[in-house]
Amino acid sequence: MALVATVLAVPAPADASPAKVAALQAALQGLHLYAGYVDGVKGPLTRRGVIALQRRRGLTADGIAGPRTRRALGWRGRPGLGSRVMRLGDRGWDVAALQFLLQRAGHGPGRADGQFGPLTRGAVLRAQGAVGIPVDGLAGPVTIDSLRGAPEAPAGPVRFLRPVPGPIGDGFGAPRGDHLHQGLDFPVPYGTRVGAAGVGTTIYAGYNYGGYGNLVVIQHRLGFTTWYAHLSSITSWVGEQVSGGTRIGYVGSTGDSTGPHLHFEVRRYDTPIDPLPLLLPTVAARSSGSGEERAGAECGANREQTRKAPAGADWISRERLCRWRHGRASTPGVTSDRAGQGGRPHPQRGPDRPSR
Helix, strand or coil: CCHHHHHHCCCHHHHCCHHHHHHHHHHHHHHHCCCCCCCCCCHHHHHHHHHHHHHHHCCCCCCCHHHHHHHHHHHHCCCCCCCEEEECCECCCHHHHHHHHHHHHHCCCCCCCCEHHHHHHHHHHHHHHHCCCCCCCCCCCHHHHHHCCCCCCCCCCCCCCECCCCCCCCCCCCCCCEEEECCEEEEECCCCCCCCCCCCEEEEEEECCCEEEEEEEEEEEEHHHEEEEEEEEEECCCEEECCCCCCCEEEEECCCCCCCEEEEEEEEEEECCCHHHEEEECCCCCCCCCHHHHHHCHHHHHHCCCCCCCCCCCHHHCCCCCHHHCCCCCCCCCCHHHCCCCCCCCCCCCCCCCCC
């Protein structure tokens, strides 16, 4: 009996590594079979997704991601991490595992979707520079080993400074027709200085074609990112190491906006969550009051939200503002394999694809 038990237990270690679990979650999420965080924590949601895949493909529904189940994932289930040197344009299981390791170490790229695009390459460059290995953007054995051996970002409560002074307008989950608001709006004057809400690295600083306008995204520890939208101008740059209060731009009305304000989001593993419980009373930036002479540059007929993303734009460039899966309104919150969390996640959209 002991031998039988040992044999039956053999497939389980294949799922044990957090990076492998994250790659599995990313693959299931890409097939719309998993609705939680890509966080490397195997729980009931992950097992449910595996069983759904197995039933769909006529496999034994045991919830174990063995070789046959991996093959059923298609390109998302291969190749294994460490079997090749990954580079811009690659995709697969190993890329998703790499993205998880990069994010766990605090380098980005903001999501794990199995697509090695510009954001993933930027995260690899930052990770290589941080440990003093050749900075070439290629993820081979040396880079992977450095990430496997890197300590996780420190655990503990995560709190954020308020990016601008002033009251909060529309809150998280506010109705917006057939969708919900996925951040907080700060209705402050045009030209107000915007400060980073905490320590992190800027992973996006540019125009977003899905509604955010001028947008800055900062990667923080423990899978958190903060998003600062509708800026009149951007002063940060991709790769900048910021701390609480570092100037990243100025309030404006670019993108899908009806007037000057800052749209502020907090995401964990690319899932929008309510920022309010995480906000400290301290403000990261003080009002400059120097922007009135620039007012109107992006407003009215000059707004650019109708422009389409150029070919090869990364997923943040194309991310839609305030859209939930299939355009349905949904209860704010997230779903996770971690205990005590529930709700519906924001969908993964527009993978981190390379330029063609």
